[in-house]
Amino acid sequence: MTASAKRNSTAEWQAQDRKHLHPFTDHAELGRIGAKVITKAEGTYLFDSDGNKILDAFAGLWCVNIGYGRKSIADVAHAQLLELPYYNTFFKTTHPPVAELSKLLVEMTPKQFNHVFYGLSGSDANDTIVRMVRTYWNLKKQPKKKTIISRWNGYHGSTMVAASLGGMNYMHELADLPLPGHAHIKQPYWYGDGGSQTPEEFGLAAAKLLEDKILELGAENVAAFIGEPIQGAGGVIIPPSTYWPEVQKICKKYDLLLIADEVICGFGRTGYMFASEPFQIEADFMTLAKGLTSGYMPLSAIMVADRVAEVLNSFGDFNHGFTYSGHPVSCAVAIENIRIIREEKMVETAHDETGPYLAKRLEEFKDHPLVGEVRSMGLVGAIELVKDKKTHKTFEPVGKVGTICRDHCVKNNLIMRATRDTMLLSPPLMWTKGHIDEFMKLAKI
Ligand code: PLP
Numbered sequence: 199m200t201a202s203a204k205r206n207s208t209a210e211w212q213a214q215d216r217k218h219l220h221p222f223t224d225h226a227e228l229g230r231i232g233a234k235v236i237t238k239a240e241g242t243y244l245f246d247s248d249g250n251k252i253l254d255a256f257a258g259l260w261c262v263n264i265g266y267g268r269k270s271i272a273d274v275a276h277a278q279l280l281e282l283p284y285y286n287t288f289f290k291t292t293h294p295p296v297a298e299l300s301k302l303l304v305e306m307t308p309k310q311f312n313h314v315f316y317g318l319s320g321s322d323a324n325d326t327i328v329r330m331v332r333t334y335w336n337l338k339k340q341p342k343k344k345t346i347i348s349r350w351n352g353y354h355g356s357t358m359v360a361a362s363l364g365g366m367n368y369m370h371e372l373a374d375l376p377l378p379g380h381a382h383i384k385q386p387y388w389y390g391d392g393g394s395q396t397p398e399e400f401g402l403a404a405a406k407l408l409e410d411k412i413l414e415l416g417a418e419n420v421a422a423f424i425g426e427p428i429q430g431a432g433g434v435i436i437p438p439s440t441y442w443p444e445v446q447k448i449c450k451k452y453d454l455l456l457i458a459d460e461v462i463c464g465f466g467r468t469g470y471m472f473a474s475e476p477f478q479i480e481a482d483f484m485t486l487a488k489g490l491t492s493g494y495m496p497l498s499a500i501m502v503a504d505r506v507a508e509v510l511n512s513f514g515d516f517n518h519g520f521t522y523s524g525h526p527v528s529c530a531v532a533i534e535n536i537r538i539i540r541e542e543k544m545v546e547t548a549h550d551e552t553g554p555y556l557a558k559r560l561e562e563f564k565d566h567p568l569v570g571e572v573r574s575m576g577l578v579g580a581i582e583l584v585k586d587k588k589t590h591k592t593f594e595p596v597g598k599v600g601t602i603c604r605d606h607c608v609k610n611n612l613i614m615r616a617t618r619d620t621m622l623l624s625p626p627l628m629w630t631k632g633h634i635d636e637f638m639k640l641a642k643i
Pocket of ligand 1: 324430431488
């Protein structure tokens with residue numbers, strides 16, 4: 199615990215914090231109950247200012263893949279801060295950590311990706327991709343190709359463009375979003391759609407909605423399609439196996455660029471290094487963040503396919519970039535983080551051992567009268583609560599039961615997240631079967 203954390207009591211921290219603006223927070227409620235003050239973290243446990251030890255089944259915000267408290271990360275960051283704490287990659291400069299990380303990412307990602315651009319967050323990375331998409335079509339002399347199609351309930355970040363790509367109504371309201379040039383189609387949510395077709399039929403039908411939207415808008419006006427391989431914040435929506443190959447075909451047929459937002463899925467979360475592999479996505483852009491540094495430092499990376507990079511590079515300056523693009527400390531941390539993921543075989547363990555074990559244990563919830571479906575892939579999963587298991591009818595108002603369950607977990611010193619009435623988990627990849635057993639004990643009502 200830092201010296202300042204020791205000095206203050208919970209009430210003092212809360213009083214200092216209360217009037218400030220927090221992301222995705224009901225400030226009236228915050229004022230009433232005060233914030234939970236997290237003072238320390240180790241492995242998969244958080245410690246709060248009241249001395250509680252909390253099991254974090256959400257890896258912070260889907261990001262702390264290697265778990266908390268890794269000394270080697272701190273050592274690497276410390277050494278880099280002394281060696282070269284800051285320099286940029288603007289105006290024909292570079293530095294060793296960024297060059298080394300780019301080499302690593304090109305080796306690790308699908309073969310079409312040989313070019314990297316850096317940002318600080320998933321949101322600014324998606325914003326940058328939209329700018330690249332526009333530049334690409336303008337350089338290809340097809341300036342009408344502007345609209346980007348995405349999915350309802352998709353999440354791509356919080357900047358004006360990223361929130362427009364996203365399909366969260368509550369983020370659009372009051373901010374006059376989405377911005378022009380964005381269109382949305384339904385998410386491939388087999389269970390939520392009633393489950394009357396086979397998943398395979400449903401996957402094809404859900405992909406067909408993309409074709410319908412392209413024909414409605416005119417292919418000459420549509421620039422790209424963006425999607426998370428598995429929708430995370432939208433409820434851990436795992437598409438049927440037929441969905442992505444069909445989406446891929448449609449993008450090819452109508453000459454759309456395809457963007458795979460792997461901000462959550464990347465770096466082992468699904469039991470694969472990138473989820474593009476099992477879902478057979480051959481994208482033109484891949485968005486990476488979160489697991490890239492396991493949240494130890496802010497960093498995002500955009501993987502750009504050769505066919506796009508060739509066009510972008512055919513013109514002079516790409517007039518875009520952030521002061522901290524490719525920050526040396528973030529890049530050094532990312533390299534060490536990837537070393538840990540690989541050396542500790544976290545992806546293989548999530549695929550062969552902990553992922554299947556989690557799937558098996560989640561099945562135990564299925565007998566509960568309120569549990570409609572459980573689903574998982576690797577170490578990302580969901581427990582969907584419904585009013586009627588037969589019809590999949592949801593509760594009214596939607597979200598109330600989810601909030602009650604989330605608060606119940608917090609009381610039990612367990613962090614899960616609720617989307618509508620679905621409980622989500624996305625634990626650190628260093629979880630063992632023992633951690634899964636501990637989770638089951640805490641989560642069971
Ligand atoms: N894309 C996806 C799939 C995400 O889940 C998120 C954040 O949760 C983002 C983009 C935005 O990332 P950031 O919060 O780093 O801006």
